[in-house]
Amino acid sequence: MGKRKRLSVVSLIRNSESRAQVQEQQETSAQHQEQSQAQQLGQSEEVRGIGGEQSQTSAENINRKKVRGVTLMSEIWELPEGQRVNVKINSLYQPVGEESTCLCRFIGTMVRKAEFAPINYLNWYEMPNNKKEEMWSTIEVCFLP
Known part of the structure; x- marks a missing residue:
């Protein structure tokens, strides 16, 4: 490892x-x-x-x-208030570098949680906008572009 x-x-x-x-x-x-x-x-x-x-x-x-194990991203979920992970972006506004991998993994853990993305919606178009906004605000709290 x-x-x-x-x-x-x-x-x-x-x-x-x-x-x-x-x-x-x-x-x-x-x-x-x-x-x-x-x-x-x-x-x-x-x-x-x-x-x-x-x-x-x-x-x-x-x-x-x-085996790989479960991705928890506990270091991001437990960040002290007022701290964010700095994600570098390229000219096309795509995240790059090690922090971009961290961002993708964090989003993956977030959408597996029932309070953010309930399983009774079959696709993103059916998902209510307030749930999407809640996920976006959580990402903004933890990550800084």
Whole structure:
């Protein structure tokens, strides 16, 4: 698994006290990421018993098929108020770069949530405009063009 790149998050907070709080939150989230990476490394190493035998748990881990998993985008949903992800756009107003991938994944998680896109509408034309506006305002809150 590759190392995650850090997204460019823009702070919209003006006063210095709030900025200090945001910096503390960023530092604690960075420490949490380092700890989780260390735990992942510890889990991926083989555990050998006496005489060089592999333990049963490591043998089970080797036989498991690697899967992609669920896309949650929790780092975007849990952004502190006043911070946005800066998405670069090209001359045709198309998102480009790493942040554009993040934007697409976020939209994918949003449309899977029943409060944004209920399943009783078969296509986007039948979807009420207030639901579409609610999704758009959520995207504007989290992302900055």
